[in-house]
Amino acid sequence: MQATLIIVNYNGRELLARSLPAALAAAHRAGDHEVVVADDGSSDDSAELVVYHHPEAKLLALRHRGFGAACNTAVAAAETGAVVLLNSDVVLQPDALPPLLDALARPHVFAVGCKFIGPDGSLADAVGNRTSGEWHRGLLHLQHETEPDRLRETCPQLYANGGGMACWRDKWQALGGFDDLYQPFYWEDVDLGYRAWGRGWRVLYEPASVAVHEQGSTIGRLHRLREIELTSARNAVLFAWKNLLDPRLFRRMMAAQSRWAADDVLIGGLPPRTRALWAAVGRLRAAARRRRQEQRERTVSDPEILTRARGEVT
């Protein structure tokens, strides 16, 4: 199976100097897969790094439109059936590709996520390993497995972290790729995985495919912590508005959200949910349009998606 490895980069020259050689080595070892750097309009000399130091990689120079849009353009431009998306802060290990692509070849699979470890080799702070979720008080609460014993086998997961995942290009296109509702960042990969499960496809976790992830080093460099928290919270609301179709859970969600502002006075010290709700209202019409689309395409119910993603038999 031929695949295109796509590294999405925005002003990450230093990170790219580590991740690109690793991706090239992994691609060469697994059978000469193409490596593309999708540069999202960087103003540093990332492009020069690719052209002069790694001419074997292809440069896709884009106008700056954010992570999701860059991924969508790069996947659309790929010429292979499978694509591997990598963040510029993800360093692929040399033997990572074959198990990732083997898992992708299994029936009904849309995407496969890597095993992420921190720069020190630990799992404690790694995000995106064997992901699962649970609807609670109006939001989908995401869980990431950190117990090494539970990360030894290929298994289903809710979504593959966009920082290191393989997927089928045709299914990606059918899903419409990463949704720009979540611009500029976060939750687009959760949304994609959730929608794939909703269409009856599967998302897997492959522990034999290891990648080192310097979590937050891309976004953390470019945005303030408060801004990141608020964007993430707003996108969690938008995700629920777009995807939660189950009538009972939907009613619960709306009831919970109506109490958030009052809870801020009653309890205090909570995540910025109320501000996130206000921020999400600005994208309500767009969320409603996506919800209509989702209603048409969905074949699996919300509770069933979470059950299947946990690998439980129903």
Added chain:
Amino acid sequence: MSGKWQEARLAREGHAQGSCPTGTVLLLTFARRGEENAIRVALQLLASEFPGAQVVALATPVSLPVLRALGVEDSIIVEPGRSGRQVLKDASRRRPRAAAIVYSDGAGAHLKLELAALFSGAPRTVRCVAGEWWDVIGRLRLLWMVAGKSLLSLGCLVAGMKVSGIAWCCLRVAQVAAGGARARRP
């Protein structure tokens, strides 16, 4: 209101160090992650202002180990299946001399803890924002604060319901337009 000013006032009222060696002080905190230092500061403050008084905390099963680790031996447990009324009854039965509220981010919220302080029957409430300020207020002032924040909370609830109502209508219409909530459900 500064700490020194309060010290003088406490001395006048006979609550300064050494004057009341016994009794119970109710500690009210959510004991969230990262608030350990704030609780530690509050406990030091209570030890100096109410020497010899036993500190009793209102604790959940989650916050209990945190409070124990900080040296709070006695707790009234707030857990599912136990009504708030029962918990407050237990608290007021101890006849606390004061209730101490540990605020994590200014004194703008925490209405729940202020309500607990009010209904515990403690004649005084120590408000403590770790590293910033602390003061002692009487029941009347606490009542005013609780009334104001209750109104604010009610206003927020109404505003939240309005926003959620608009969102609900918009999203529900979108869903129904695409074939209804039960369309294509397995």
